[in-house]
Amino acid sequence: MKNGFVPQTLTEALAIRRREQVTPYGGGTDLMAEHHRAGTYLFLHRVPELTRITEDDTYLRLGACCTFTQVVNHPATPAILKEAISRIAAPAIRNLGTVGGNIGNGSAKADSVLIFFALDAKLRLMNADGERILPIRAFYKGRKELDLAEDELIVEVLLPRQMPERYIYHKVGARAALAISRLSFAGLWSVEDGKLTACATAFGAIEQMVVRLPEVDEILIGVPVAQLHRVRSQYLQAYSAKLNPIDGRISALYRKSVCLNLLEDFLDQIQSAE
Amino acid sequence: MDSISKSVVKLDHGPKVRGEALYAPDHPMEGVLHGKLLRSDRAYARLLSVQVPELPEGYVFADWRDVPGENVVLLILEDTPVFATDTVEFLGDPIGIVAGPNEAVVDQILSKIQVEYEDLPPVLDPETSETIFFDYSHQQGDVDQAFAQADRIYEETFRTGYQEHGYLETNGLTAIPSDGKLTVHGSIQCPYYVHKALKKALGVEHEAVQVIQDVTGGGFGGKEDYPSILACQVAVAALKAGRPVRTIYSRREDMAYTSKRHPSRSRYKVAVKDGRVTAMDIDILYNAGAYTTMSMVVLQRGVICANGVYHIPNLRVRGRSAKTNTVPNGAFRGFGAPQTFFSAEMIMAHIATDLGIDPLTFKEAHVARHGDPTSTGGKYHFPVPLLEMSEKLTREVDYWNKRKEYDTQSGRYRRGIGFSFSFHGAGFTGSGERDIIKAVAALQKYPDGKVEILTAGTEMGQGLLTTFAKIVAKELHLPLNQIIIALPDTDRVPDSGPTVASRSVMVVGELLRRAAARLKAEWVDGEAQRFEEKFQEPDFVIPFNIETFQGDAYPTYSWGAHCVELEIDTFTGEHKVLGAWGCYDVGTPIDMTVIVGQMEGGLLQGIGYSHMEQMVCDRRGCIRSNSYSDYTMPTSADVPNMGVMIHVEEYPEGPYGAKGAGELPIVGIPGAYISALEQALGADVHHIPFSMEDTLSKWTEVQTL
Numbered sequence: 009m010k011n012g013f014v015p016q017t018l019t020e021a022l023a024i025r026r027r028e029q030v031t032p033y034g035g036g037t038d039l040m041a042e043h044h045r046a047g048t049y050l051f052l053h054r055v056p057e058l059t060r061i062t063e064d065d066t067y068l069r070l071g072a073c074c075t076f077t078q079v080v081n082h083p084a085t086p087a088i089l090k091e092a093i094s095r096i097a098a099p100a101i102r103n104l105g106t107v108g109g110n111i112g113n114g115s116a117k118a119d120s121v122l123i124f125f126a127l128d129a130k131l132r133l134m135n136a137d138g139e140r141i142l143p144i145r146a147f148y149k150g151r152k153e154l155d156l157a158e159d160e161l162i163v164e165v166l167l168p169r170q171m172p173e174r175y176i177y178h179k180v181g182a183r184a185a186l187a188i189s190r191l192s193f194a195g196l197w198s199v200e201d202g203k204l205t206a207c208a209t210a211f212g213a214i215e216q217m218v219v220r221l222p223e224v225d226e227i228l229i230g231v232p233v234a235q236l237h238r239v240r241s242q243y244l245q246a247y248s249a250k251l252n253p254i255d256g257r258i259s260a261l262y263r264k265s266v267c268l269n270l271l272e273d274f275l276d277q278i279q280s281a282e
Numbered sequence: 283m284d285s286i287s288k289s290v291v292k293l294d295h296g297p298k299v300r301g302e303a304l305y306a307p308d309h310p311m312e313g314v315l316h317g318k319l320l321r322s323d324r325a326y327a328r329l330l331s332v333q334v335p336e337l338p339e340g341y342v343f344a345d346w347r348d349v350p351g352e353n354v355v356l357l358i359l360e361d362t363p364v365f366a367t368d369t370v371e372f373l374g375d376p377i378g379i380v381a382g383p384n385e386a387v388v389d390q391i392l393s394k395i396q397v398e399y400e401d402l403p404p405v406l407d408p409e410t411s412e413t414i415f416f417d418y419s420h421q422q423g424d425v426d427q428a429f430a431q432a433d434r435i436y437e438e439t440f441r442t443g444y445q446e447h448g449y450l451e452t453n454g455l456t457a458i459p460s461d462g463k464l465t466v467h468g469s470i471q472c473p474y475y476v477h478k479a480l481k482k483a484l485g486v487e488h489e490a491v492q493v494i495q496d497v498t499g500g501g502f503g504g505k506e507d508y509p510s511i512l513a514c515q516v517a518v519a520a521l522k523a524g525r526p527v528r529t530i531y532s533r534r535e536d537m538a539y540t541s542k543r544h545p546s547r548s549r550y551k552v553a554v555k556d557g558r559v560t561a562m563d564i565d566i567l568y569n570a571g572a573y574t575t576m577s578m579v580v581l582q583r584g585v586i587c588a589n590g591v592y593h594i595p596n597l598r599v600r601g602r603s604a605k606t607n608t609v610p611n612g613a614f615r616g617f618g619a620p621q622t623f624f625s626a627e628m629i630m631a632h633i634a635t636d637l638g639i640d641p642l643t644f645k646e647a648h649v650a651r652h653g654d655p656t657s658t659g660g661k662y663h664f665p666v667p668l669l670e671m672s673e674k675l676t677r678e679v680d681y682w683n684k685r686k687e688y689d690t691q692s693g694r695y696r697r698g699i700g701f702s703f704s705f706h707g708a709g710f711t712g713s714g715e716r717d718i719i720k721a722v723a724a725l726q727k728y729p730d731g732k733v734e735i736l737t738a739g740t741e742m743g744q745g746l747l748t749t750f751a752k753i754v755a756k757e758l759h760l761p762l763n764q765i766i767i768a769l770p771d772t773d774r775v776p777d778s779g780p781t782v783a784s785r786s787v788m789v790v791g792e793l794l795r796r797a798a799a800r801l802k803a804e805w806v807d808g809e810a811q812r813f814e815e816k817f818q819e820p821d822f823v824i825p826f827n828i829e830t831f832q833g834d835a836y837p838t839y840s841w842g843a844h845c846v847e848l849e850i851d852t853f854t855g856e857h858k859v860l861g862a863w864g865c866y867d868v869g870t871p872i873d874m875t876v877i878v879g880q881m882e883g884g885l886l887q888g889i890g891y892s893h894m895e896q897m898v899c900d901r902r903g904c905i906r907s908n909s910y911s912d913y914t915m916p917t918s919a920d921v922p923n924m925g926v927m928i929h930v931e932e933y934p935e936g937p938y939g940a941k942g943a944g945e946l947p948i949v950g951i952p953g954a955y956i957s958a959l960e961q962a963l964g965a966d967v968h969h970i971p972f973s974m975e976d977t978l979s980k981w982t983e984v985q986t987l
Contacts, residue, residue, distance in 0.1 A: 269854065
């Protein structure tokens with residue numbers, strides 16, 4: 009029985025991707041649980057271009073098939089990403105699960121994806137003809153709807169090396185390990201000369217897609233930390249107006265209350281850090 | 283402590299860690315058909331017709347018409363059908379079974395079967411049910427007078443939710459028909475229960491049925507009654523096909539359609555006079571589900587334990603078990619007691635707080651003492667070590683300082699520490715051991731000097747093979763490797779009763795010790811010898827009357843004291859358990875590692891029950907949380923700091939002083955957990971599981987008062 013292909017190079021992988029009906033397979037930690045016996049898979053773990061982490065002047069480049077363990081162990085990985093990854097599932101799953109798989113799954117609950125949104129990461133996609141690079145926010149079009157053509161693969165996650173200095177991260181899971189996020193929050197900021205020069209927040213697992221509202225975060229930029237209280241309610245109201253959490257196993261009301269609590273805490277942390 | 287407590291490597295450890303142990307699905311599949319059940323997708327409906335497509339060769343469909351004996355699964359009563367006939371009573375009620383060589387084809391056939399229903403209005407809420415399966419009452423003293431003379435009267439209502447067993451291995455059985463005999467083997471807790479049910483459904487004599495336990499991956503009570511139901515269904519399919527049939531449940535099937543802990547509602551009315559509780563008037567309602575299965579005995583234990591460990595001179599308890607069109611609820615570790623112990627612990631704590639007394643101090647002033655009457659007019663014949671245990675435990679965990687410290691706190695994270703007491707009445711309720719079970723255990727000595735243990739006791743991970751072997755080896759002064767013990771086969775072992783009720787070591791273990799003592803006294807080298815022992819009720823027992831609920835419901839009790847320390851995040855409602863500790867008296871531990879493992883596992887299971895294990899039925903009567911990603915049970919990461927202390931009060935009628943152990947830890951934990959939560963929240967709590975969403979909403983409510 010043949011249920012897949014094991015390409016050794018990216019060129020070979022892209023050729024198969026174009027030729028065959030295949031599901032790209034990173035670590036398989038989601039696909040194994042789905043258990044579609046008839047599926048044909050493109051196993052990507054042997055492709056060198058997909059399994060390495062490199063750096064250039066602008067980006068930290070994570071190959072799509074880098075495992076979470078590999079990313080956590082890399083010296084250049086940002087602390088907020090390390091923290092979020094350390095809360096994913098359990099060590100055995102982190103040893104197999106990949107960043108590209110987390111993105112390709114399309115879920116708003118994916119813990120590494122939240123950080124990629126907050127860091128305004130870009131994705132490098134390729135098909136046999138060439139590549140395109142787009143912001144991760146543009147890649148997600150809806151729940152489980154991705155801007156990925158039938159013949160394309162996610163090749164790299166590009167994390168800007170220029171990023172805010174401070175962060176807070178909070179994951180609400182049903183338990184301490186092996187828990188899908190019920191809500192997650194990432195907030196990053198920088199302060200120079202007493203003023204907020206950068207601010208980026210994102211919520212995961214509350215709507216169909218990760219929530220990232222740069223236009224709301226914009227309210228805080230340029231504000232002196234000592235004057236933050238003046239824009240506090242404007243910021244919270246703007247956020248509140250835009251948040252529209254889904255009702256699921258936990259209620260929309262709970263999700264929204266926690267979001268606002270965490271935003272208040274975020275503002276408090278900015279102030280108390282100075 | 284007796285030297286027997288020193289731990290050994292469990293006898294089944296090697297084959298399990300080497301992967302050699304054969305669980306129900308591991309046996310060869312050659313010549314065995316896959317069996318899968320056709321289930322109702324309505325909670326309550328008249329069954330008008332079932333249209334089965336033409337079956338390929340080698341495939342069979344069986345339903346109630348194919349049951350050779352009575353279409354009844356004999357459990358305690360006889361209302362559970364093997365297959366539905368005129369009506370379906372819950373979503374998932376088995377209508378028939380398809381069996382055949384290819385699993386995918388079996389699935390296809392199932393998807394093509396057309397079932398025509400006429401919907402009937404289902405009853406999903408036990409409060410509105412007009413069918414009360416069981417209704418028990420018992421009373422001590424003069425309750426009305428105590429209320430008339432009370433200084434204060436408290437009334438509160440408590441609710442507890444479903445709990446799923448979460449055994450590692452799902453239900454699974456194989457039925458093998460052969461000439462004049464039907465053999466069932468699989469994941470089984472009580473082989474003779476299965477045997478009894480098969481005889482009735484197949485309409486055959488004792489010798490025509492054989493039941494063998496395969497290596498079983500956990501039970502917790504979930505495989506006490508359920509395998510009897512599945513065995514009858516698989517056996518009917520095997521007889522119709524004339525071939526062996528195996529059914530292994532998927533996790534979703536197991537979670538949605540097999541028994542769980544009974545959800546409950548308990549109303550407590552309590553009279554207090556001069557700072558003491560003088561009377562309790564308690565009304566209990568359990569959601570039984572669609573058939574009675576184990577609800578009768580689960581409710582009995584619930585009503586007997588309704589006053590917790592406390593001596594309440596005037597006590598009135600009424601308990602009812604109501605039918606609903608939901609999955610039948612059954613046995614689960616603690617067996618009806620965790621529900622009422624939670625309520626009793628919380629009402630005592632709430633009254634104490636209202637009186638301005640520390641809950642633990644108040645509880646200690648009310649605990650029963652050695653010689654006191656029990657809730658049913660029996661007697662605590664043996665020492666009640668609760669006060670010594672609370673002394674040990676509070677010192678170990680620095681309870682009093684922490685309790686005081688956490689009374690005043692501020693900020694995002696709030697802490698609490700809580701304490702609870704519990705007992706577990708060891709063995710069957712009432713005179714069940716004497717009148718119903720009548721356990722028999724045997725030892726077979728072979729000419730080479732090896733001795734085989736013959737009982738119906740099952741190993742489910744709780745260590746019974748090891749503890750039985752240790753008892754016999756010690757009594758015979760033989761090394762452990764001279765003792766033979768296998769998983770039970772009803773063709774070979776006498777009926778020593780089911781492996782339930784924390785009875786096996788205390789009751790069956792003592793029969794084995796006595797048989798071993800006789801063998802030792804009459805040992806003849808080189809000869810085969812066999813000794814049998816039959817259960818006899820100890821002389822001190824005050825006979826229990828099941829009609830009046832009077833007498834000793836249990837010969838003796840195992841005791842527990844629990845402490846939980848936790849922290850809540852008031853921004854998110856999340857709980858973090860900082861520590862969970864228990865001090866337990868189970869008599870002499872027959873193996874310390876086994877006992878500590880049981881106690882730690884029960885602590886964790888009880889913490890899950892208190893907080894994170896959420897399972898609900900939707901408006902269709904469908905269990906929604908039917909996978910492990912939906913139904914979250916705690917992992918070791920949730921309670922990294924766990925401590926177990928052992929206190930020993932030897933029981934003279936148990937082997938080397940042993941009492942019941944397995945169920946004890948889960949019975950009392952919710953009381954300690956929720957007390958800790960209440961201190962952190964600064965508010966009273968009346969239900970479990972108390973989720974993070976409940977926590978946040980209660981916190982918000984308290985802050986806006």
